Amino acid sequence: MSKVGNWQLGREMEFPYEGARPARQIAYVFDTNKCIACQTCSIACKTTWTSGKGQEHVFYNNVESKPYGFFPHGWDVHLLEKLGTGRWSGGTYEGKTVFEAAAPNERVLGYAPDEADYASPNLGEDVIAGTIERGAFFQGIHRAWMFYLARICNHCTYPACLAACPRKAIYKRPEDGIVLIDQSRCRGYRECLKACPYKKVFYNAITRVSEKCIGCYPLIERGEQPQCVQTCIGKIRLQGFLSPPGSERADNPLDYLVRIRKVALPLYPQFGTEPNVYYVPPLHVPRDFLAQAFGPGVEEAAAAYRSAPTDRELLGALLLFGNTPRILHRFRAEAEEAIGYDAEDREVVRVPYTEPFFAREFFDRKNDVYRHNVT
Amino acid sequence: MSNSNSLIGNAKGHYETVFNTLPRVEMLVVNDWWWTASCEYADVVFPVDSWAEFKHLDVTASVTNPFLSVFPRTPLERIHDTRSDIETSAGVAAALSELTGDERFARMWHFVGEGRVDVYLQRILNASSMARGIDVLAAEERAKNGVPTILLSRTYPKSVGWEQAYESRPWYTRTGRLELYRDEPEFRAAGECLPVHREPVDATFHEPNVIVAKPHPAIRPKGPADYGVDAGVLDGETRQARNVVRPWAEVEATKHPLTTRDPAYRYVFHTPKYRHGAHTTPVDTDIVAVWFGPFGDLMRRDRRTPFVTESYIEVHPDDARELGCQDGDYVWVDADPEDRPFHGWQQRPEDYHIARLLCRLRFYPGTPRGVTRMWHNMYGATPGSVRGQETDSRGLARNPETGYQALFRTGSHQSCTRGYLRPTQMTDSLVRKNLHTQVLGAGFEVDVHGPTGAPRESLVKITRAEPGGIGGKGAWRPVELGLTPGNESPALKQFIAGSFVQVAKGGS
Incomplete structure (x- = not known):
């Protein structure tokens, strides 16, 4: 065991390998407030990567309704129960991570899902906590609530799957932090399935090896965002790269949203893997549930998000979501528009803060026609 | 008929259409790009190109889309032996010309044969106030490069009523003003001179279709007696045109006539559209269908399941318990x-x-107690799909002859719906805009003033049929795991309360 720094926990923690951060870390921001659980991301991913035999139960990407939705069944409830109640003091996590809570003969605390747990990928869709009575209405934090949680591999800084693999078949790319399984080394022991706290590694009974989200690395390598990000019709996703802690740049949209404005938070940071999908928490959900899911920063993140309409910089960063297939390495908030730049610092997208309004002439002389708003 | 999910498959009162109307229809011809329920009942099905396979340029527009939707001609080979739906029409017309010697049939579709449907499209665009000025071939070139073509509405964003509000142009009414009082005789007779609330024609716990209002000088309809009908007759045919006014205090004390006959009829049953499918979505593709709610399973562990997923009725847990049902059980749902x-x-x-x-x-x-829901857009059972499920060793509800795949063992959400007519949508005197022009007319007009809708809800009774566990043994697995509402395990309760972590106050 080594001691490694985990900024999400505000402390060092134990990990089976030396800490080795990539030059830049693939990272995503998902805005839960905009997701409608249409599952377009799930279908885009499935048709791209996992439509073969042996992959029937495999969804690298899924969207689940919280709190009654799970894929596989009950995954986070099971692990939280095993981990016991954890405690945050300020920004520091005082409980145990999945590495620290492991049994003496294990590297990671985990569990192996039953095959039947992969049935009903949309279990719990739209189910609310609480009941709706006649005359019910919503305001602020809702008494009856649910929200949609879109999930992919977190390409963790300290991957539990990697830590658990007895054959070192899982590796993290130094150039971008994408976590991959070397299928020629894998022997299908499924220690990674057991260890991954997010249950985003899958076993393929036809190939008899394990597989997982590859971060659409062929797209990443040519400067484009992954399929699940590009196809999102709600424009809830932005993929980019996080700089190593200490070298954040305010003009890198990922650094800005995650490390500087802290408007997006990791999912279950207490597991200790330093996951790299960051969520803007849903504003209407009770804070205790959100703190359990996203850590102690939810109040601060919600306040920052609420300030976006009057905060040009933050609004600019949020408006760049879903408006270009290119990966943005830099952004700038101008008076009327937010501008995004690619790796070569070329302008690739420009988004106005407010939708422009045009009124055409009533009579279009050139085309000899009157223009109306009703056909 | 063409391109719909599907004109017959999703007709209100679908099985009335299938078992009582279609036997009297001489011939049914369907254009479709996917084998829907409409195809199941057709004498002839023309397999036509999907959007991805168009060999003829096409464009369309909708009131809620500021852009012209352009479907450029594809360079890809067709996957199957299909034709464009415009070619099937042109082919039928050519055959009619041959049979009759009248060249006009074929001439109507002349440019289809020449591969120049852009001529027709350009004529349509030129005749539209919102599209005149758009060159359809230029729009196709832009579409190929991912560049949209914006419609030429008066304003962008299009704001209906903008000209009336900001430029004092007349509204599309008889007086040119916003009219909130209708004095046409049909509206007076119906008691609908003012905007009034009618109870739903079926989906109410109370007397159906009654106008809920206190006595009012402008609400004086012709009642049942004026038409020589007994006021106590409340059957479905009569009550759709029944004009009775009652204050809420009285309506609240009434009961739906069906509930009076059998108290088990006490659930309002809604069938709204679903996020995972729309009119032309082939909802029987497995990786899409598996997301349709909580009963998806690509491994089909329970062989009763008609496909890799199936339709369901959503019921308040307290109502379900009263019915003796557990989450995931099979039930019968019956309307009037x-x-x-x-x-x-x-x-x-x-x-x-x-x-x-x-x-x-x-x-x-x-939803509140008494209100239930079943999603629209799932393929209903047909004679072939039921035969498939009962004879196929895997239990798939798939027609062995056609491959039609139902998402129900028997029936569909349209088992419980039916069409009703609304007299005030069918008058000859209402002044309204014509469909595709700025000209005013009166009476029937497609999509503007005509019987254009039907209720998608009804009053039903629910009866337990089978337990939800695999093969009908025990409860559905997520219930056993304590993961569904009303069946929460202690761990799930703790999870929902958010008490697996504590956050000490005062830190930063």
């Missing part, structure tokens, strides 16, 4: 036996077996 699932079902047990709705029940706390 007088006319559903089709008139005369009592004498036709084989057809009734296909048409009666059997589905999973799901605990759903998101």
